[in-house]
Amino acid sequence: MSAWRSAVVIALAAIAGCREQLTTPGRCPALCPSSKVQLADTLLATADVADTSVRGYVLVREASYLLTSTLDSLQSVALIRFSARDSVWYPSTSDTAYIGTQDSVVLSLQILQRDTSIKQLRLLVYRIPAMFDTGATYASIQPFFVASNLVDTIAIADTAHAGDYTFRIADSLAIPPADSGVVSFGLALLGAGKTALTLGSGNLGTSAPILSYYVHPRLPDTTAKVISVEPFISLFVMSPPPGQPPPGVLAIGGMPTARATLRLSLPKVVVDSNTVVRATLLLNTSAAAGGFARDSFYIIAQPVVRDYGVKSVLWSDSGVSGTVLIHQGQSGPVALDMAPILRFWGTTVGDSTPRLVVLRVYPEGSILGSASFAGRAAGAAGPQLQVTYVKPYTFGVP
């Protein structure tokens, strides 16, 4: 009998376990809240009270790619300096092998981007002075891109897309004693048409160029040892050389990369951590977007934490940002999401930060793309901010 009682109680307790379903479809007006969510939309045509654009945030030597190009609008060659390889290796903890002979040298490159519509691509590998001037220009480096310095011509298959490629460039590579084992190459692009190609740079980790030496010890040995060397310096030089953006233009991206900074003046009602449901920065391009043909890239807007001019510190939380996808050749109006930033400015943390927003390409230093927009000096064509927000909601009591 007691077992029966316990069973009843336990069963009822189980029935009474945590269940909760309170939501009903609203049947208005009888069973709907007396207050309603009301939205307002406003266009702030003069929200941009100051703007500027500066180039040089990521330098060529800091980029993750090496650009080679034969385009009329941009010509470029890549320069790579490899440090000296080791003269010994250690087959075991108690053994040292001294290098006697070198039977071949292999250059490994990773192709990042190419225009597959242009066929018969070839990379011409030139020996350039081992300690070439890292401040060299496209013009100053040209005297070394001559037939007498040509090491090898690397044919790139028409079917080759992005990926790792290894090229045997020489049986041997004589390095003058004065260079202390350091060797530098210049890479120039040729193709059936004018085109561009990017390679992984020395800043791209496992995708960096690698120079591999196949060597043998002094003692007779048939086993070849591979000693790989990564670049000490890798960069590229361009013609025409990039300059600072002209006044009134908000330039973004390119290499060295440019950023645009906008100072906004906003009414309090559109700066709120909660009520802003959509905010759009409306921009108009001042020139067609640059970059690889048929390529696209992102522009990201981020708020500034501390205003130090061109060296302002950005808020790094990816959730407090807005992005827009730009296609190469795109022109006309562009809408950039700003709602997370306006919400951030309405938080306790964001309230004390300046109303500054920085536009840059993403990820910066890895993208060839560039865009330019009309600044506030362009008047009606300049940046405008459209904000949709919730009007103050009246809960009332009870």
Place this chain on the structure above:
Amino acid sequence: MRSSAAVLAIVVAVVVAPGAAAQDSVFGIRGLGFLDRSVSAKSAALGGGFALFDPASALNPAALAAWHATSGWAVASGSNRSFDTGAGTSSLSATRFPLIGFAGVIGSRVVVAVTASDYLDRNWSVQQTNTDTLRGSPVAVTDNTRSLGGVTDVRVAMAYRFTGLTFGVGLHVLTGSTETTVNRQFPNDSSYLPFAEQQATAYSGAGISFGALANPLHGLVVGASVRFNGRLRAASPDTAASFPMPVEWNAGAYYQPVAGVTFTGSVGYAGWGRAAAALVADSQVPSRGVWNVGFGVEAVVLHLGRAPLPLRLGYRWRQLPFPIWGSPLSEHAVTGGLGFDTAGGRATVDLGLESGSRAAGGLSEGFVTAYLGLTIHP
């Protein structure tokens, strides 16, 4: 050992109960909320007619005199509801913990007790879908408005026994809070961020109740109670308001013609019309005075071993004070249940079940509520 399992089961049920309200209703969205009934599982099974004589219900302080030893009690309830809008039906459910109390006996005539029970339930959630025109384009929006919480009645009461007559008095404190949340989402357009905002409202008030029970004839007990309430103050960070609360009258009888059979019934009136003017000033529909009637019968026709197993049946009807868009709201239910002692008589388990509906205009809500009550005399 098995009794311990029963107690443990109840404790588990109580612990997992998410809130403290007897029974939710979609109609709680109007006025001050949904009027709760502070009755035990036994009284619920008897249609509420026994509440005036039930020491475990919080209706009549004089009823506390029925305790002859230190006692503690608690009620858990689970309900399933079906809300019919006329255009469709939605299923709802909730688990609550509506009543808890503790009583002690002083000498041979005085009983004091503390109870906490639900008074106004404000648990509801409404979802609306619509299309808004934003930036010149239609955008689908979904609004969820949700209220959680309510007003709790905390009573400190005392009963005094005379021969054939019992008096009681109770001091009531109304307390509690609600958290109202409004949320708008844009399900088909990710370019819009969701909006959510919430507000907490605190409630406070006071009241006093008096009750009496008399035994004029053998087997007959009559009782009455009256409760005077002050104003219920509702305060949020931005605003505050207060509402006059009703005077509540209840009277009833308990008759046991033969051993093992009892009939109970009661009738009550609450003058909620007092709050009408304040509600109108708050842009709400005026409230009204409401009646309630309940009666039931208990018969011991079964035994589990040597222990009696009383079976209970009842019916109740009541009006509710807050009309739904001009339509008066009322509910009725048939009830039933049983009870048994366990743990060597130190504990009593009561089970109750209600099945009924409430309706206003073209809207109706059916409900089935299960009650589980545990009384312990340590």
